[in-house]
Every structure is written in structure tokens, then in C-alpha cells.
Amino acid sequence: MADLRIEVASHAGVCYGVERALKLAAHAAESARGSVTTLGPLIHNPIVVRDLESAGVKGAQTVDEVESGTLIIRAHGVVPQVIDQARAKGLEVLDATCPYVKKVHMAAEKLVREGYQLIVVGESGHPEVEGILGHAGDAAHVVSTPRDLDGVDLARKVGVVVQTTQTPANLAAIVSALALRTMDLRVVNTICSATQERQDSAAELASRADVMIIIGGKNSGNTRRLAEICMDRCPRTHHIEDSSEIQRTWFEGVALVGITAGASTPGAHIDAALACINRLLEP
Numbered sequence: 001m002a003d004l005r006i007e008v009a010s011h012a013g014v015c016y017g018v019e020r021a022l023k024l025a026a027h028a029a030e031s032a033r034g035s036v037t038t039l040g041p042l043i044h045n046p047i048v049v050r051d052l053e054s055a056g057v058k059g060a061q062t063v064d065e066v067e068s069g070t071l072i073i074r075a076h077g078v079v080p081q082v083i084d085q086a087r088a089k090g091l092e093v094l095d096a097t098c099p100y101v102k103k104v105h106m107a108a109e110k111l112v113r114e115g116y117q118l119i120v121v122g123e124s125g126h127p128e129v130e131g132i133l134g135h136a137g138d139a140a141h142v143v144s145t146p147r148d149l150d151g152v153d154l155a156r157k158v159g160v161v162v163q164t165t166q167t168p169a170n171l172a173a174i175v176s177a178l179a180l181r182t183m184d185l186r187v188v189n190t191i192c193s194a195t196q197e198r199q200d201s202a203a204e205l206a207s208r209a210d211v212m213i214i215i216g217g218k219n220s221g222n223t224r225r226l227a228e229i230c231m232d233r234c235p236r237t238h239h240i241e242d243s244s245e246i247q248r249t250w251f252e253g254v255a256l257v258g259i260t261a262g263a264s265t266p267g268a269h270i271d272a273a274l275a276c277i278n279r280l281l282e283p
Contacts, residue, residue, distance in 0.1 A: 004251060006277060009201040009260035013267050015194035017098025018043050021075040024096045029055045034069035040127060042074050043264040044220035047242060063089060070094055076127040077101045079134025100192045101128055104161050105135040107188040111159030112137045116186060119143055121174050122163025123221055129163055146177040157184040164192040165222035167199060194263055195222055199229055202260040206230035209258030211250055212237040215269050216262030223262025243276040251281065
């Protein structure tokens with residue numbers, strides 16, 4: 001393994017929205033009077049969530065569980081009624097919703113105001129998608145694949161917004177299917193540029209690597225998509241949350257190890273993986 005090389009994708013790890021949310025939470029933990037609570041996990045990374053708990057930032061699933069103090073709205077956003085409920089209860093609300101997610105909310109509201117039936121391209125049940133639906137009106141539909149359009153009664157005017165971590169290929173496939181079935185189709189591509197950059201750089205590296213390691217929460221949609229993209233190009237792809245999962249046998253007969261990480265993965269987690277690999281390869 002003396003000639004083994006390790007390369008980190010040119011775009012990997014925390015995006016702007018996640019970094020912003022983490023900074024807001026850290027500042028609140030240090031300066032807020034009273035308890036600090038996140039509504040759901042702040043980001044989809046169990047290790048980061050545990051670290052926040054150690055720093056005194058608790059988690060709650062509903063506003064009803066929070067009696068007082070500061071409530072942090074997760075990076076994925078929430079429906080507007082949740083923020084109203086929290087403020088009505090006298091809680092200090094710290095909105096850590098990613099600014100790019102807020103752009104999806106505004107695009108959804110605008111399309112509905114203009115009379116378009118809304119299609120949300122994304123994962124049904126995902127917190128970001130649920131937040132988008134809160135701004136989309138009662139007639140919106142969530143679509144993950146073109147097949148999900150089967151049985152949907154489409155209007156003459158259809159508008160589309162996209163979960164920020166979706167792939168351009170999936171959006172294109174769904175738009176192609178919609179174009180055949182509606183007279184007036186308006187698409188607002190709300191895929192985050194950071195997502196596209198991570199996906200593109202992961203695909204490029206995976207096409208050259210013998211082994212790929214994807215670092216990030218198993219509950220993170222964007223990290224799972226990175227793993228899928230890499231698996232298509234590099235069958236020896238491993239999705240890990242923690243560097244302790246890395247095994248020496250993964251590197252036998254390998255010339256190039258590629259590493260990338262989801263948008264909810266701090267740089268320290270990438271550094272820990274690199275250190276772990278180097279330790280495992282020591283003679």
C-alpha cells in the first residue's frame with residue numbers, strides 16, 4: 001500500500017447554510033438566557049447533534065415540548081404556523097433555516113399566487129419538503145420520480161420547485177414527463193449550487209478512484225445521494241458516519257482512495273477520516 005494516494009473531492013463537507021446554522025446554535029449556547037432547544041435535529045448529522053447536546057443544546061420534536069427559552073428552527077425550515085406557535089408561547093425564536101431553502105418557500109408561494117398547481121420535486125416526508133409544503137397551499141403534490149405523476153390530475157398551469165438537494169437529472173426527468181401533460185409549465189430550479197458542486201466533484205473523483213468513502217449522516221438525503229452517485233462509478237463505495245467505521249481491508253490492492261462528505265459534515269470529520277486511514281496504513 002506504499003503507493004496508495006488519498007484525494008478529497010474539490011467540493012466536500014459543510015455548505016453555507018449548515019455552517020450558518022451551526023454558528024447560530026453555538027452562539028446561542030454561549031449567550032442565550034435560559035434553555036436552548038432545536039426543533040428536530042438542527043442538521044442531519046447524528047454526531048453533530050450529540051455534540052450540541054453536550055454543549056447544552058437540547059432537542060425537541062414539537063413546540064409543545066418547549067416550556068421557555070430559545071427555540072432554534074432547524075436548517076431544513078418548518079411550516080410558518082410552527083414559528084407563529086412558538087412566538088405565541090413566548091419563546092425566543094432563532095431561525096436557522098438555510099437561506100437557499102427560504103428561496104424555495106418564496107418561489108412556491110409566488111407560483112401558487114399566480115395560479116399554478118404546484119409540484120414539489122423531492123422526498124416525501126423529508127423535513128425540508130414538509131416545510132416547503134407549508135408555503136405551497138393544499139393542492140401541491142410531492143413527486144420523487146416521474147412514476148409518481150401517474151394518477152395525478154394535472155391542471156393546465158403547473159409550477160415546479162425542487163428540494164435543494166435533488167439531482168439535476170431527476171428534475172429533468174420529471175420536467176420532461178410534465179411537459180407532455182400540461183399547457184403552461186413553469187419550473188423554478190431551486191437546487192442549491194453547493195449540492196450540484198458536491199455531486200459533480202464526487203462523480204469526477206469516483207470515476208477515477210478504486211475506493212470511495214462518503215462521510216456524513218445516514219439520515220442525510222444529500223449524503224445518501226453522494227453515495228449513490230459514487231456507487232454508480234465506483235462499486236467499492238462506503239458510506240460512513242464516523243471514522244471508526246473505516247476498515248483496513250478496504251484498501252488492499254488500491255491505488256487511489258477518494259473521499260467526499262455531505263453538506264452536513266464538518267471539516268473536522270473529514271480530517272478524522274484522513275487521520276484514521278493514515279493510521280491504518282502505517283507499517
